[in-house]
Amino acid sequence: MxxxxxxxxxxxxxxxxxxxxxxxxxxxxxxxxxxxxxxxxxxxxxxxxxxxxxxxxxxxxxxxxxxxxxxxxxxxxxxxxxxxxxxxxxxxxxxxxxxxQLDKAERGFSFLNDAPLDMRMSKNGISAYDVVNTFSEEDLADILWTYGDEILSRKIASAIVDARKLHPIGTTLQLANIVRETARFKHVTKKHSKIDIATKTFQAIRIFVNDxxxxxxxxxxxxxxxxxxxxxxxxxxxxxxxxxxxxxxxxxxxxxxxxxxxxxxxxxxxxxxxxxxxxxxxxxxxxxxxxxxxxxxxxxxxx
Ligand SMILES: C[S@@+](CC[C@H](N)C(=O)[O-])C[C@H]1O[C@@H](n2cnc3c(N)ncnc32)[C@H](O)[C@@H]1O
Known part of the structure; x- marks a missing residue:
């Protein structure tokens, strides 16, 4: 609704x-x-x-x-x-x-449920999966910085590239956990914040995917x-x-x-x-x- x-x-x-x-x-x-x-x-x-x-x-x-x-x-x-x-x-x-769009897990917009990374409003074109698994570390960092104002953009991009060397990052929760882990390691997790630290990364990739x-x-x-x-x-x-x-x-x-x-x-x-x-x-x-x-x-x- x-x-x-x-x-x-x-x-x-x-x-x-x-x-x-x-x-x-x-x-x-x-x-x-x-x-x-x-x-x-x-x-x-x-x-x-x-x-x-x-x-x-x-x-x-x-x-x-x-x-x-x-x-x-x-x-x-x-x-x-x-x-x-x-x-x-x-x-x-x-x-x-x-x-x-947010509540239907299989559209891949939200990390509240585990689902394939997608985020395409029109259901065509490049998906969040393509961005996360094929873009260069530098391009990923630029997307997170430009569209998410993410201060950890370079660290998160580097963690994504490291993780996908082992196996593709296929789901929303896998991506959210990479971001959360990077933030925890860098001690920037805000204990009392209601906003999940992965929010900016998801916003940035969604804005990019849908231009x-x-x-x-x-x-x-x-x-x-x-x-x-x-x-x-x-x-x-x-x-x-x-x-x-x-x-x-x-x-x-x-x-x-x-x-x-x-x-x-x-x-x-x-x-x-x-x-x-x-x-x-x-x-x-x-x-x-x-x-x-x-x-x-x-x-x-x-x-
Ligand atoms: C916030 S919702 C609108 C909700 C609507 N006002 C209502 O009361 O239900 C935004 C909608 O705009 C659509 N949308 C976003 N960007 C668009 C674009 N460039 N062209 C056409 N539709 C777009 C999305 O697919 C989404 O369904």
Whole structure:
């Protein structure tokens, strides 16, 4: 079960109206999509790269019929998926993995269960197994440092390469134990921390396997092409790397993007205790207003 994060805040900002077109770029379990469809008589198109999300979307199609469509695609493709006549009035991105992906052991995203290393959202391309067993020590260290901010990146990479000389590292628990052992040896295990020391390594490999940061940058670059004037946008990040891309994009588009809130929106402690996976959510909302761009251009021309 996936509990949609910051649900009320998302609906308040997207404010879907009857007859409007809404795009949910990260369908997942469809929690946000269902709430949008229930909030008004709007149309929702949802995207997800995971074929298992498509199976869940079929159930929603039976309920909402022509008010809902699902497209199995990567959100970096939005500018080619929709024509000029198919622009949107509201768009949602809820980045990262869904609970369906994390909780299904055989998808290989989590070290809470032992399962084959995989982590591919789209179920194709290189897997976590390929990365861990074939990448050079240097490349592994770079991935752990760049996408996981892991201070032990070099030590962990070296331990991975040593371990795989004996036999391939096939499962999530084998990898987690290599990381835990390296941290224990280096005395960096935090006794009272609730966060497992292997978390950063798993995050880093997952981001690399799914090319997550490039997906976000490309999607945001192309986003204006599919927006109607006055469109509302919500972007929910789960770590600083994602949020930095959103922040820089908003800065680069400041003539047309108006922030809806003065500050980022975060879940309340009540939401976090009901849904601990929401704890790192950072929501930013924007209004697309091309009038600002027109004003800036005429100012530049001295009109
Ligand atoms: C956090 S979940 C979304 C949960 C959803 N909002 C809900 O309420 O159920 C993120 C979803 O986005 C999908 N996703 C991540 N990156 C994607 C990409 N580049 N293109 C398309 N879907 C992506 C994942 O497969 C996952 O199902």
């Amino acid at each position: 996936h509990i949609p994060v910051l649900l009320k805040e998302v609906i308040d900002i997207l404010a879907p109206k009857s007859g409007e077109r809404v795009l949910d770029c990260t369908f997942g379990g469809g929690g946000h999509t269902s709430a949008i469809l229930n909030a008004s008589d709007c149309y929702v198109c949802a995207i997800d790269r995971d074929p298992e999300a498509r199976d869940r979307a079929l159930q929603l199609k039976n309920t909402y019929n022509e008010r809902f469509d699902f497209v199995l695609a990567q959100f970096s493709e939005i500018s080619v998926l929709f024509s000029d006549k198919q622009k949107f009035d509201a768009v949602l991105f809820d980045f990262g993995v869904s609970s369906f 997550e940061l490039r997906e976000i940058s490309t999607a945001l670059e192309n986003l204006p092409e599919i927006l109607n004037d006055g469109a509302r946008m919500v972007l929910i990040s789960f770590h600083a790397l994602e949020d930095r891309i959103v922040k820089n994009w908003a800065k680069s588009q400041r003539n047309t993007l108006l922030p809806i809130n003065d500050f980022v929106v975060r879940p309340t402690s009540k939401e976090i205790s009901a849904n601990p996976r929401s704890r790192s959510a950072i929501l930013r909302g924007f209004l697309y207003n091309t009038a600002g761009d027109r004003r800036k251009k005429s100012e530049d021309k001295g009109e």
